[in-house]
Amino acid sequence: MTTGEEVLSGQIADGNATWLSRFLTDQGLEVSRRYTIGDRLPELVEQLCTRARSADVIIVNGGLGPTDDDFSAQAAAHALNEDLVLFPEWVQQLNSKFAQQGRTVSERQLKQARLPKSAQILDNPRGTACGFVVQIHRAWVYFTPGPPFELHKMMREQIMPHLAEHLGGPRAAFVKKITTFGIGEARINDLTAALRVPTGVRVGYRATFPYTEVKLMGAGEEAEQQAEAFLPELRAAFGDNVVFEGNASLELRLQDEMIKHGFTLATAESCTGGMIASRIVDNSGSSAWFHRGYVTYTNAAKHDMLGVPNALFDSVGAVSTEVAAAMAAGAVKHGKVSHALAVSGIAGPGGGTETKPVGTVAFGLASPEQLVSMLLQLPNWGREKIRILSATIALDMLRRSLEGVSLEPTSKFLKVVSFQTDKL
C-alpha cells in the first residue's frame, strides 16, 4: 500500500511500489495486489482494516515524515483503536541524530516518535522517521518511510528478518532473465512458443525501452534446474540479439569484454550529447577501459576536437556516414584508444529535412580491425527516445564487434539507409 497525494495525482512515479514488488518477488514472496491511496486518513484506515483480514503481510509505504500531510502512524492507531504515544527510545535517537548536525529537535520533528501503543520500532539509520510494525487482525503490518534509500535498508535489515522469524522463510523463487535488443515482443513470443517450455516454469515478456526481456520464473529447486537446462535453447532462439543476461547491463557486459581484451574506448557524440559516456561512467570500474569522450555538438567542435574536415559539412552534411566515420577515426587517434564510437543525428523536433527527416542518425565504430559507419532511419518516437535508442545502437555496435557478429541492424523498426566497412 503506497500512500501520498503526490503519487495518486501522478506528480511522482511510484518507484517504491516497483522496488518493493521486485524485492519481495526476488525473495520468493508473492505480491498479490498493490494499492495506492491518497493522504486521506479515513481511506487509509478503511483499507488497513479490510486488507488485514485477508493478507498475511501488508507493507505500508510513506506518510511517516514530520509534515502535516503525513499521518500513517495516526491511521495505524485508528485501525488498532489505540492511542499514539511518545516512544522515548526514538526521541533519544532523534536527539542524537540532530546533535551530530549541531541542531536541536523541533516539535514538528518529534511527531516522528509518536506511534501506536502496541508498535514495535523498526530502526532507520538513514533517516529521522522510524518505521514500525503492528499486528492488525491476521496481518503483520509494516510501516516504512518514503525515501527509497531509507526504505531499502529497513526492508533488508529489519523487515526481512522479522518476517522470516514470524512467518517462516518463503521457498526460494527464481527469475532468470535474458535481455534482447532489436526484436519485438510478438516475435519473441513466437520464437518462444515454438520451444517446449518445461512444466513448472513460466515464461514472461517485458518491453522495457529500448530492450525486450524474456524471463523464466518459478519456485523450488526442481523447477529451477529445469529452467537452467532450458536456458541454452532459449538463448539460441534469439541468436545475436541477446545483449545481456541476468541483472547485468549492456554497459557492464561491454566493460567485462573490453577489460578482458585490454581494449580502451573513446566516444564522439553529437545528438546523444554525452549520454553514451554517462551510461558507461555509471558503472564503477569504468575508468579501466573508458578514457574520454568528445561531446561535439557543433560542427566547429567536430572539426576542432576530432579533425573532421570542414568540407564534409557542406558536401554530405554532419549527419552522414562520412562524418560519423571521421568522428570515430578522430576519436581513436586523438584519444589514443583502441576503439571509438561516434553518433551524429537529428533528434528533433526541429532540424529534419525531406531527405534526412527527424530520426536520421549516423553511427561510426573504429576498432583495430576496421572502420564501420552506417546511416539509419529511426522511427520518430520523440527526441528523448531517439537519443536513448541511438546511444543503445552505438553501444550494441561495440558489443557486436567484440562478439564478431554482423553489425548491420535487422530490426524491422530501423531502416538501414547505408552501411559501410573500411580499413582504418
Place this chain on the structure above:
Amino acid sequence: MTTGEEVLSGQIADGNATWLSRFLTDQGLEVSRRYTIGDRLPELVEQLCTRARSADVIIVNGGLGPTDDDFSAQAAAHALNEDLVLFPEWVQQLNSKFAQQGRTVSERQLKQARLPKSAQILDNPRGTACGFVVQIHRAWVYFTPGPPFELHKMMREQIMPHLAEHLGGPRAAFVKKITTFGIGEARINDLTAALRVPTGVRVGYRATFPYTEVKLMGAGEEAEQQAEAFLPELRAAFGDNVVFEGNASLELRLQDEMIKHGFTLATAESCTGGMIASRIVDNSGSSAWFHRGYVTYTNAAKHDMLGVPNALFDSVGAVSTEVAAAMAAGAVKHGKVSHALAVSGIAGPGGGTETKPVGTVAFGLASPEQLVSMLLQLPNWGREKIRILSATIALDMLRRSLEGVSLEPTSKFLKVVSFQTDKL
C-alpha cells in the same frame, strides 16, 4: 487499474499509472484509487465487477496485446457475461497496418480484433491493439494499450472526448509548482507554515531527488486567482533556492538565460562523465548555447584536452579546486565559449581516501567575470546519486552566477571544504 505480472512483480515501473494519474488530475478529474493486479483472469474480473459498482470511470491499462498473457478483452467479456466476437472493422485496420510493412496478419495478431460484443472500438493509430469502451454496472470502463506512446494518444484523442460527452466536462483544476534545490522538505514545510495560505488552496510538498517541489493546488477560477496572488510570497520565502517554476527544468531555465545574454557553454566532466552535457542536450534548441563537452575521465585526458598541468595531479590530486579551476579555464579557452562548467570527484564505491572520502567532488565555473572553484563533501548516497547531485550542483552554479546571487552552497547536506573566487 493497471495489469501485468511484470508490473506486480516489480520488473517494470508502473509508468502508465503515473502518467494516467497526472494526466487525469491535470484535466480536473480526481483519481480516487489505483490498483495493480497481475495477469490473473479471475482477479481482474472480480475487481472490474466490484469497482464498477462505485466508480464513475475505470481505466484499465494493458493486456490487449497478441501474446498469451494478454487477456483484458476476455476479462471484460466475463464481467459483461458476453462472448468475444471478431470486429471486422479492426481486422481491416490490422490488414492495412501490416500491408504497409509488407507483412501479413498472423492468427496471433488477429486476437487483437476479438472484443466483447457490446464494445465500442477506440482507435489506436500508433499500434496494432485497439482500445475499447464498455459499460459495466454504473461505470464507463476504458481498456487501453500498454505502450505509453499508444496510451497517450488514445487518452487525448479518443477517451477524453468520449468522457466529456458522457459525463460532462470536469471543472478546471490547477497546479502551480515551485521547484527548489538545497533546502529539505521539513524546512520547506516550516517556511510555508509561517505564511497565510489562501482558503481553497492546498499546499503539497514533494522530494524528487535532488529537488524539493512545493505545489499550490485547487479547482475553480477564484481559487486559482488566489493562488496566483499568493505565489510571490511563497517564492520569496525560498529565496535563491528556487531553481525553476511550473513544468520547466533547471536546464531549460539556463537555456533561456544563456540565449538571452548571447552566452555559450562548454562542459568538462570527470565523475559526471557526460551527464551534464546530456541533460542539456536533452532539450531541443540547446545547440544555440551549448557548444561542446569534454569528458575527461583520465588524468591524461584532462591534460591533453584541457591543458590541466600534469604537476597538479601529483601535488593536489585530480579532485581539487585547482584541477576543477584548470578544467573550467581550459574548457573556456579551447571551447571558445563564454562559460564553462567543470566537475571532478570521487563517485565511489571505490577510490575514496581518508582525506578525500567517496562523495568528495570539486567544481569549477569559468565566466567572463571570474573563475570560481569549490571542493564539497557530498553525502555518500551511492554512485548514481553522487553523480546526479554533482551534475545538478554544477548546473545550479551556472544559474546562480547568471542571477548574481551567492555561489557558495548553504544546504545542510553539503559540507563546503573550500571555496575560491579568482579572476580568469
